[in-house]
Amino acid sequence: MVPALSVELPEAYILAKQMNSELKGKEAAKCKLQNCTNYQRLGFVNTYLSDFNRLHTRKIEGASSRGNTIRVKFDGDMNLLLAPEYGGITLYHPQGSIPPKKYTLKLEFTDESALTVSLTGMGLIKALTDPELQDNYLYHRDFSSTASPLDLDFTFKRFSTDLNRKNTNLKTALVGKEAAVVGLGNAAFQDIIYRAALHPKHKTGELNEAELKALYEAVKNVVEDRIKSGGKEQFVDFYGNQGTYVAAMGPNMKDQPCKRCGQGIAKISFGGGQVYLCPACQK
Numbered sequence: 634m635v636p637a638l639s640v641e642l643p644e645a646y647i648l649a650k651q652m653n654s655e656l657k658g659k660e661a662a663k664c665k666l667q668n669c670t671n672y673q674r675l676g677f678v679n680t681y682l683s684d685f686n687r688l689h690t691r692k693i694e695g696a697s698s699r700g701n702t703i704r705v706k707f708d709g710d711m712n713l714l715l716a717p718e719y720g721g722i723t724l725y726h727p728q729g730s731i732p733p734k735k736y737t738l739k740l741e742f743t744d745e746s747a748l749t750v751s752l753t754g755m756g757l758i759k760a761l762t763d764p765e766l767q768d769n770y771l772y773h774r775d776f777s778s779t780a781s782p783l784d785l786d787f788t789f790k791r792f793s794t795d796l797n798r799k800n801t802n803l804k805t806a807l808v809g810k811e812a813a814v815v816g817l818g819n820a821a822f823q824d825i826i827y828r829a830a831l832h833p834k835h836k837t838g839e840l841n842e843a844e845l846k847a848l849y850e851a852v853k854n855v856v857e858d859r860i861k862s863g864g865k866e867q868f869v870d871f872y873g874n875q876g877t878y879v880a881a882m883g884p885n886m887k888d889q890p891c892k893r894c895g896q897g898i899a900k901i902s903f904g905g906g907q908v909y910l911c912p913a914c915q916k
């Protein structure tokens with residue numbers, strides 16, 4: 634697994650936006666898949682590769698994302714669902730360029746352009762009808778009624794109400810299947826609580842109004858900054874451009890001085906994982 638290439642909410646948003654403007658109206662000519670037996674066994678690629686033939690001659694109506702999941706919608710009620718969560722590169726290849734020889738999925742269009750998805754870690758590539766989409770776990774998880782930091786109605790009121798209803802520790806409240814928001818991973822979590830100057834030990838119910846507000850602003854700012862920066866450093870977008878977002882907190886920060894107060898960054902074990910934090914200013 635190469636977690637560095639993981640695609641989370643900000644990166645999925647960037648890809649979906651680029652795919653939407655580049656691919657809309659294109660007609661699928663041929664899907665090719667390679668080296669996906671393992672993904673098929675785990676349910677991350679269709680059991681029958683012939684399912685992908687259902688995309689042939691279909692036109693793309695648009696692409697959108699929610700959480701870590703990208704939905705490319707075709708006419709005839711077909712979809713290509715992509716979630717290279719734990720590692721993957723999705724690239725556009727204009728007519729006349731030479732797509733890579735290795736990929737997990739190559740989708741060729743009738744205008745001789747193509748897209749490739751190369752999974753490097755666990756991730757999902759599925760051709761699904763609209764009804765099949767409703768039965769898909771990742772689609773359900775991300776295209777759900779759980780708030781997304783990018784929703785117009787992601788207000789402080791909604792966030793604080795959802796969080797108070799949880800009364801779990803901050804990690805459980807922000808990351809994973811019980812979370813009050815979709816699309817945040819461990820890296821984003823460490824960045825968020827650092828910006829909010831909060832220690833992960835807190836339960837959501839213990840936070841006062843000012844702390845909740847700081848947490849809400851941090852969630853929005855981390856996601857927005859990552860999108861504005863073209864994704865995190867290791868991410869490569871649909872056109873091969875590398876992201877520039879550098880996390881304020883993370884594994885590369887151990888023992889380095891905190892940018893806010895100068896104290897050495899610490900690594901602690903918490904909630905079955907490691908958390909990097911500033912022991913002085915995260916209270």
Ligand SMILES: [Zn+2]
Pocket residue numbers: 891892893894895896911912913914915
């Ligand atoms: Zn500090």
